[in-house]
Amino acid sequence: MSDEPRDLYYHDLFQDNQHLASGTGMYNQKPPTIAGSSAYNSQGFDPSYMSFTECLQGPMDYNSLASAFGLSPSSSEVFSSVEGNPKPIDVGDLGGGGGNENLVTQNSSISSSSTEAGVEEDSDKSKKDGQPKESEDGGESSKKVGKAKKKGEKKQREPRFAFMTKSEVDHLEDGYRWRKYGQKAVKNSPYPRSYYRCTTQKCTVKKRVERSFQDPSTVITTYEGQHNHPIPATLRGNAAAMFPPSMFTPQIRGPIFPQDFFVQMPQMGSQGGANSIYSQNLMNNPHQQYQLPDYGLLQDIIPSMFLKQEP
DNA sequence: CGTTTTTGACCTGCGC
DNA sequence: GCGCAGGTCAAAAACG
Numbered sequence: 001m002s003d004e005p006r007d008l009y010y011h012d013l014f015q016d017n018q019h020l021a022s023g024t025g026m027y028n029q030k031p032p033t034i035a036g037s038s039a040y041n042s043q044g045f046d047p048s049y050m051s052f053t054e055c056l057q058g059p060m061d062y063n064s065l066a067s068a069f070g071l072s073p074s075s076s077e078v079f080s081s082v083e084g085n086p087k088p089i090d091v092g093d094l095g096g097g098g099g100n101e102n103l104v105t106q107n108s109s110i111s112s113s114s115t116e117a118g119v120e121e122d123s124d125k126s127k128k129d130g131q132p133k134e135s136e137d138g139g140e141s142s143k144k145v146g147k148a149k150k151k152g153e154k155k156q157r158e159p160r161f162a163f164m165t166k167s168e169v170d171h172l173e174d175g176y177r178w179r180k181y182g183q184k185a186v187k188n189s190p191y192p193r194s195y196y197r198c199t200t201q202k203c204t205v206k207k208r209v210e211r212s213f214q215d216p217s218t219v220i221t222t223y224e225g226q227h228n229h230p231i232p233a234t235l236r237g238n239a240a241a242m243f244p245p246s247m248f249t250p251q252i253r254g255p256i257f258p259q260d261f262f263v264q265m266p267q268m269g270s271q272g273g274a275n276s277i278y279s280q281n282l283m284n285n286p287h288q289q290y291q292l293p294d295y296g297l298l299q300d301i302i303p304s305m306f307l308k309q310e311p
Numbered sequence: 312c313g314t315t316t317t318t319g320a321c322c323t324g325c326g327c
Numbered sequence: 328g329c330g331c332a333g334g335t336c337a338a339a340a341a342c343g
Contacts, residue, residue: 180316182335195334199315208334
């Protein structure tokens with residue numbers, strides 16, 4: 001798997017050009033793209049914001065979101081919300097696996113250097129989720145895991161959204177209830193990746209959580225699918241009712257300032273990037289390199305996702 | 312006792 | 328075809 005250039009959707013923030021990697025300045029220096037945008041204006045965002053969770057839930061459908069990123073509806077996005085220190089975060093090859101993704105980073109500097117095992121989204125491999133739980137058909141005994149899957153029918157991958165957050169805890173509270181169903185060691189990373197599934201019946205949303213091996217203080221969370229239900233009442237009755245799910249999380253230490261948020265753009269010619277719609281756009285319109293096609297929607301989403309809660 | 316986590320086995324797709 | 332890596336299953340253990 002090393003080089004799966006295929007569907008990689010790696011958005012490298014200001015890559016070289018920005019040098020934010022220098023670490024400092026992330027707070028005062030806004031990315032060229034969205035600088036000045038209301039999205040970065042702590043006061044300017046729309047009060048009627050939508051939380052990331054809500055976004056996943058439906059109000060903001062993936063298509064819209066995708067379009068905001070200039071992606072195809074089926075692609076995945078990677079957001080990075082890093083609160084705290086502007087420590088460089090190397091998202092490396094986000095697409096280790098190949099899925100298209102966008103990386104939206106907040107308050108972080110990113111260098112595209114390595115190919116860490118980071119957020120790899122494989123697009124086509126291991127698609128077996130959702131598949132029939134199996135084995136009844138004579139499956140029986142022998143293998144306990146005899147999930148047979150109809151061949152030929154390629155499972156379609158749900159759109160995915162990933163974001164990075166500086167946090168000491170791996171599993172960030174987002175308002176929903178999750179059940180861990182697996183954990184795997186990640187290649188080239190000392191940190192394992194955990195797999196969670198929404199416990200709500202009939203909800204097929206899954207999420208993966210892993211710690212960046214480049215920056216251990218960063219947790220990479222990837223959501224897959226959309227919730228087809230509201231946030232569990234039990235949670236709503238608490239903090240979840242007052243804050244956007246992704247905001248109230250007590251585990252996240254410190255606020256995340258919207259003005260520090262920025263979008264990571266694809267890196268020209270970076271591995272796999274060329275396969276992404278976005279990259280293609282860039283290829284065709286170099287001048288657009290740091291221009292988000294239509295981030296108007298993004299403005300609506302992002303602030304709510306990482307918005308600092310006013311006291 | 313119901314729910315969640317742990318964990319080894321297994322499945323699938325891909326590259327070689 | 329084989330090996331690798333990612334993803335999932337499910338029994339057992341842990342937890343509340």
